[in-house]
Amino acid sequence: MNQTTIINKLNDLKYDGFKSAYLRQIEDTNYSKLSFDERVYNLLEAQEIFLQNKRISVNLRLSKIKDKQASLEDIDYSSKRKIDKSIIKDLSNMNFIRNHHNVIISGCTGTGKSYISQALGNRAVIDGFRVYYIRVPTLLEEIKISRATGTYTNLLKKYSRFQLLILDDFGTSTISTDDATNLFEIIEDRTEINSTIITSQLPVSSWYDYLNNDTVADAILDRIIHSSHRIELEGESMRKLRSKINKI
Structure with missing residues (x-):
């Protein structure tokens, strides 16, 4: 199985966070030093963070708050x-x-x-x-x-x-x-x-x-x-x- 097949499957599943982390792992040789479990955990964590940020973005829009930068x-x-x-x-x-x-x-x-x-x-x-x-x-x-x-x-x-x-x-x-x-x-x-x-x-x-x-x-x-x-x-x-x- 090649990388293109995996990326296409991630696109089909809309696992955007997972895909971005997967591409980083391909490009960064430092990830090769990690164990299989550590690399999988990194991918899952990236997907979780992506979904959290997406949820926040949607809920901020639905909140109708005018000043989204108010902190x-x-x-x-x-x-x-x-x-x-x-x-x-x-x-x-x-x-x-x-x-x-x-x-x-x-x-x-x-x-x-x-x-x-x-x-x-x-x-x-x-x-x-x-x-x-x-x-x-x-x-x-x-x-x-x-x-x-x-x-x-x-x-x-x-x-x-x-x-x-x-x-x-x-x-x-x-x-x-x-x-x-x-x-x-x-x-x-x-x-x-x-x-x-x-x-x-x-x-x-x-x-x-x-x-x-x-x-x-x-x-x-x-x-x-x-x-x-x-x-x-x-x-x-x-x-x-x-x-x-x-x-x-």
């Missing part, structure tokens, strides 16, 4: 932002998802709420969790459409299956009584089952008045606040700071 390692911890590095470190191990806890990130516009939420989302995807990102105004519009088309139950099922749901821009637009109720149902369906990250320009103390529905506000706050990790950002808008730097 916890690149968070700016300058003193004016007053970010508690220990909180980020604690969240980075993803135990908050395993324990079905939530995260609330608040701060003025441009302070980096969305970036941190997406950095956490990217890390969660890499660690094998199902993640989905959506702005709250977009979610509320989706719910309205689903109710009108009779697909609301399917929409609830869709959002309940994500182990981490990132709800960005809570409180940036007015919310009706129906909107508040719809948001509650999404959150209720995930409570103690999956985790949610909420970013908001509004401090948590203002959420009750913003929701403008005492019953729903009580229910949402009860389900989110008591099992949440809090990140409160301060300082000047990061977008303004970057703009100033670019002008220098």
Whole structure:
């Protein structure tokens, strides 16, 4: 049996990682020093890594996270932002998802709420969790459409299956009584089952008045606040700071 036959079979099986490692073994004479078992293990490991990377790539695309490059390692911890590095470190191990806890990130516009939420989302995807990102105004519009088309139950099922749901821009637009109720149902369906990250320009103390529905506000706050990790950002808008730097 020749090498071409083996390569053709690997192509047929779509064992791309295995094939790349096999070609490396052919070209690199150092591999001849390894035992048969070591060379086979190297090939299998290469295929496993290839499948893991492919799965991460697909799940990142399906997550709808806008900033695929957002990284916890690149968070700016300058003193004016007053970010508690220990909180980020604690969240980075993803135990908050395993324990079905939530995260609330608040701060003025441009302070980096969305970036941190997406950095956490990217890390969660890499660690094998199902993640989905959506702005709250977009979610509320989706719910309205689903109710009108009779697909609301399917929409609830869709959002309940994500182990981490990132709800960005809570409180940036007015919310009706129906909107508040719809948001509650999404959150209720995930409570103690999956985790949610909420970013908001509004401090948590203002959420009750913003929701403008005492019953729903009580229910949402009860389900989110008591099992949440809090990140409160301060300082000047990061977008303004970057703009100033670019002008220098």
